[in-house]
Amino acid sequence: MKRLGFLGLLRLCHFSRPAHDRTLYKWTARHKPLTIVEGGLASLERSQSIIRIAQRMSPNSEISFLGLDDFEGRAQPIPNLTLRNAHKALNRTGARIRLLPGDPMGTIVRMANQLPKADIFFLTLDTKQNDRDQLWFFLPRLMHARSLVLLRNDTQGEGKPEVLSFSEVQSLATQPPSGRKVAA
16 A cells, blocks of 8 residues: 555545544544554544554554454444455555454453553444443553543544543543442
8 A cells, every 4th residue: 555645644634534534633643653443443444544644653663453343243334344355455554453343342341451552542432331331441451651542422433532541541440330329
């Protein structure tokens, strides 16, 4: 895949469509992540662009990308977003790619001790509050002091994401789960 130039970076960060992805591209360019986790892949083009921006910002480093998605198991499948097609397309970027099928939040909870620490997380949450409480408990295991979580609370992955730092995620992890009372 062709290396991303300055004008390509400028186009992605300021003029790309859909407009709500520009925020993800800007955060990637600003924070220069080497390890990226995307939970709930919206499109292969967006994932490729995120990887290419990270490669542009850290040219001498290997970029690792972990994609968590239902792929073929989605209730409403996205055309061409199968596990095989995603792996094939993302491998063309030259980054180290790992794709895990299944519910993204469930996969994080299930495999928190086996996944690498990441610099930046792009997560789309469409789960119940109980699942979110579990996510906040396990997510700090995948983070370090400079990690960021860009969180979207809708099923379409649209809108401006909420940005959470490591300390904010840790405070969410220590809060008592909602809907349950804490024992006295």
